[in-house]
Amino acid sequence: MARKNSETIILGVILLAVFGLMWALNGSQFVQFENIQSMAFQLPELGILSLAMMITMLTSGINLSIIASANLSAITAALILTNFVTPDANGIGPTAIAACAVTAGLLVSAIIGLLNGFLIAVVEVSPILATLGTMILVKGASIVLTRGYTLSGLPEPILFIGNGLVAGIPMPMIIFILCAAFMAAVLNHTPLGNYIYMIGSNPIACFFAGVNNTAVLFRTYLISGVYSGIAAMIMMSRFNSAKADYGESYLLMTVLASVLGGVSAAGGFGRVSGLVLALVILQLVSSGLNLLNVNPFLTIAIWGMILILVMVVNYLSARYQETHPR
Amino acid sequence: MRRLWRYQETYVALVIIVLSCAITLLNPNFLTLENLFDLLKSYTFLGILSIGVLFVLISGGIDISFTAVATVAVYTTMYFTLQHGGNTATVLFMSATIGAALGFINAVVIHFFNIPSIITTIATLNIYYGLLTVFSGGTWLYNMPEWFRHFAETNVISLVNPDRVPYGLSVIPLIWFVVIVAAWVILRYTMLGRGIYALGGNLASAQRTGFNILALHLFVYSFMGLLAGIAGVVEVMLAQRVATNSMVGKELDVIAAVVLGGASLTGGVGTLWGTLLGVALVGIIGNGLTLMRISSYWYNVFIGLVIIVSVGVSAYRRKMQRRRKISVEVE
Numbered sequence: 001m002a003r004k005n006s007e008t009i010i011l012g013v014i015l016l017a018v019f020g021l022m023w024a025l026n027g028s029q030f031v032q033f034e035n036i037q038s039m040a041f042q043l044p045e046l047g048i049l050s051l052a053m054m055i056t057m058l059t060s061g062i063n064l065s066i067i068a069s070a071n072l073s074a075i076t077a078a079l080i081l082t083n084f085v086t087p088d089a090n091g092i093g094p095t096a097i098a099a100c101a102v103t104a105g106l107l108v109s110a111i112i113g114l115l116n117g118f119l120i121a122v123v124e125v126s127p128i129l130a131t132l133g134t135m136i137l138v139k140g141a142s143i144v145l146t147r148g149y150t151l152s153g154l155p156e157p158i159l160f161i162g163n164g165l166v167a168g169i170p171m172p173m174i175i176f177i178l179c180a181a182f183m184a185a186v187l188n189h190t191p192l193g194n195y196i197y198m199i200g201s202n203p204i205a206c207f208f209a210g211v212n213n214t215a216v217l218f219r220t221y222l223i224s225g226v227y228s229g230i231a232a233m234i235m236m237s238r239f240n241s242a243k244a245d246y247g248e249s250y251l252l253m254t255v256l257a258s259v260l261g262g263v264s265a266a267g268g269f270g271r272v273s274g275l276v277l278a279l280v281i282l283q284l285v286s287s288g289l290n291l292l293n294v295n296p297f298l299t300i301a302i303w304g305m306i307l308i309l310v311m312v313v314n315y316l317s318a319r320y321q322e323t324h325p326r
Numbered sequence: 327m328r329r330l331w332r333y334q335e336t337y338v339a340l341v342i343i344v345l346s347c348a349i350t351l352l353n354p355n356f357l358t359l360e361n362l363f364d365l366l367k368s369y370t371f372l373g374i375l376s377i378g379v380l381f382v383l384i385s386g387g388i389d390i391s392f393t394a395v396a397t398v399a400v401y402t403t404m405y406f407t408l409q410h411g412g413n414t415a416t417v418l419f420m421s422a423t424i425g426a427a428l429g430f431i432n433a434v435v436i437h438f439f440n441i442p443s444i445i446t447t448i449a450t451l452n453i454y455y456g457l458l459t460v461f462s463g464g465t466w467l468y469n470m471p472e473w474f475r476h477f478a479e480t481n482v483i484s485l486v487n488p489d490r491v492p493y494g495l496s497v498i499p500l501i502w503f504v505v506i507v508a509a510w511v512i513l514r515y516t517m518l519g520r521g522i523y524a525l526g527g528n529l530a531s532a533q534r535t536g537f538n539i540l541a542l543h544l545f546v547y548s549f550m551g552l553l554a555g556i557a558g559v560v561e562v563m564l565a566q567r568v569a570t571n572s573m574v575g576k577e578l579d580v581i582a583a584v585v586l587g588g589a590s591l592t593g594g595v596g597t598l599w600g601t602l603l604g605v606a607l608v609g610i611i612g613n614g615l616t617l618m619r620i621s622s623y624w625y626n627v628f629i630g631l632v633i634i635v636s637v638g639v640s641a642y643r644r645k646m647q648r649r650r651k652i653s654v655e656v657e
Contacts, residue, residue: 064578119634125641128591132582133637137630144623248575252390252448265442297464301456304449311441311449 007262010313011277014306018281022288029291037170041163043283044176045235046250046257047276051183052227053254054275055220058187060200060267061120061127063224065135067251069112070232071244072142077105077233078151078242081158098157105236106229112138113225114218121217142244152241162237172234179230184272186223196220200267249300256307257282281306334588334640335600341632342607349614356617360487366499369609371560372580373502373602377509378553379584380601384513385546386526386593387443388581391432392554393573394455399425399551400558401458404467404568407474414477418501421555428454429551430544437543455574467568478563498560505553510598522546526593582633583608588640607632 023030049066056063080101112134119130164171187193195216198206207213236242261278263270285306286299349356375392382389403421406412412420428450435446481494513519524532525542533539562568587604589596611628615621 119638123638123642124645125637126591129585129637129641130634132578132585133630133634135578135630136582136626137634140624140626140628140630143626147623252451255445255448256452259445265445295460297456297459299456300452301460304452304456307449308435308441308446308453311445312439315439315441 007314008271008274008277010310010317011260011262011274011281014310015277015281015284018284018288022284022291026288026291030288035287035291037168039283039287040173041170041238042287043279044170044172045231045238045247046253046282047176047279048179048227048231048234049247049250050254050257050261050275050279051179051272052224052231054258054261054263054270054272055183055187055196055227056127056224057255057258057263057265058196058200058267058270059127059217059220060203061217061220062131062255063116063221063228064128064131064251065112065116065138066224066228066231066254067247068135068138068142069109069225070228070235071242071246072112072138072145073105073109073229074232074236074242074246075142075145075151075244076108077101077158078154078236079145080104081154082151094155095157098155101158102161102233105232106226109225109229109232110222111225113222113228116225117218117221120221121214139244146242146244148244150241150243154236154240158233159237159240162234162239172238175230175234179227180272180276183223183227187272192216192219197268200264200269202268253282253300253303256303260307260310333600334636335597335603337636337639338587338600338603338607341636342603342610345607345610345614349610349617353617353619356614358487359485360493361613361617363483363493363495363499365609365613366502367496368564369605370498370502371557371564372583372608373605374505374553374557374560375580376584376587376601376605377505377598378550378557379580380587380589380596380598381509381513381522381546382443382550383581383584383589383591384526384593384596385522385542386529387436387543387546388591389429389432389447389547389550390444390577391428391447391451391454392550392557392580393575393577394451394458395425395428395551396554396558396561397570397573398428398454398458399555400562401462401467401568401570403555403559404470404562405462407471408467408469411471413473417474418556418559421559422552423555425551425553425555425558426548427551429547429549429554432551433544433547436547437540451574451577459570462570464570466570470562470566474563475566478566498563501556501560505556506598506602513598518542518545523594526595528594579608582629586633586636 029035049070052066053063078101081098084097116131116134119125119134120127123130161171161175166174187196195206195211198209198211199213199216203213235247239246257278258270258275259265260281261270261275263275282303285302286296289299289302290296346356355361375396378392379389399421402424403417406420407417432443432447432450435441435450436443478496478498480497482497482500484492484494486492513522521532521537521542522545524535524537525539529539532542558573561573565572583604584596584601585591585604586607587596587600587602589601608629611632612625615625615628
């Protein structure tokens, strides 16, 4: 328990320090409403994808296929939208078609999640290999479907998901908050959540405790898949397009964000609150440096440095607690 | 003979044979020396990197950062060479040294702070690549020196095909052969090689057996970096320009090839032979699709299916083996 708390405290301190630093560097511009609103538009994509990554990492797995499956669901939805929504819509309104497209997109990502679940839980392929395979396969399917082109020009109702405001709060942010809350509820307040942590700590002990590991892993990868589908809808709507290789740099960033948020790479540890803190830190750094006109590639280098720094601090504080028992 | 069926390498070899026969039936151009030489040349980059990845996987770690290492090493080297001159040997040496130094940094972080290698190398990938793009401004380097172009176009074996078009075995795959031989000697005949297997098999046992874990870590990641530096030069030799963004993003493809060859991500398992087969399989699928006139859009679908089926089959066999063992215990 002490370890978890100290991690949250470290993250909180870093968050405040980064916020203070960016405020000092940028002046009042940084805390203006417009800037905060634009941060709230940018954070959810990486945020929801990171949640999709996190839940698999808790079971000591990983899901390398999240970006590929997000792109395939966006392409599926975009294909439906661009082919069926015409100016002379016959009978069915564009909103209904948009709803169908979103459902189809989510269904695709759910199916990919089930495929991952099958490979990992039933065939017992190691998660990194199984999802590496599905990543390449699913990306291949996207390329075949689009011939490598970009699908663009989506109809109005779908654009609201990524660009709309509800009472001044960006729609993606609302979706992200709902996703995070649901994930936190599942992890902290359901048996499934408990089993997920148990499998991550010790799958054999968990199995002998009478848990159906297969079912738990299936659900884990299903949730992960659906979350990548939700992120896909936001990405598609924000870019107003879909393509086979959008957002590939997000893949390693989701691992980075999860680990920064205290998710153990070996599984079993990590909370949604830590991940959210980590995401806010990363967003503050990138928005703050962006306002200063810093090269975005310097930003990703700084993200990497923050990750190593946090891991080193965690390591040293764990060592200190071992050598100085209270 | 029955022992052979226990190894994933056997299955990969069989798939390669069947695939080669099928492609040759559809297009006899596949099984020509010309095509083989071409394949060797274009897959030298992947081949060299895959050997570095194999070492890291055997040692029980993983390295994601090697594409960034390769880019940084070759970019710095060519930037320096374009201004101060040099020759092929200095280019290879300098790039390999920079690569090894960056790998060394990975090893230091992984060893001393006990951070999982996947996390360390994801972080250093972003750091190396980010800083390079900042300092280079993302500009590509063109106008490679004359001697550099000349070296890349050198053939060690020159032949003429029936249509009187000359072809030959490029000097570039020779770099790969040298790396293969070096890796084979290290893994097979040195204490260092046994140490790497021991480290991946069981860290605590390796330590108690008296292996120097720090030295092994430093070697494995520096060697990966060294090979990345060399592979970076190979990529530039083939393309005759230095791009900042042509390699980063391919790291998982390389790891996939090594894993196809039977290396295990949990460490301690993996052979050079298998890795070569894995690279060959990836190369033959890509080449075969072109020769069978199947659109290259299908490339990823095929590779993905092959990976899923191959890791699926071997995982399923392991699972069945475990079942059998458990039932014996019950009796």
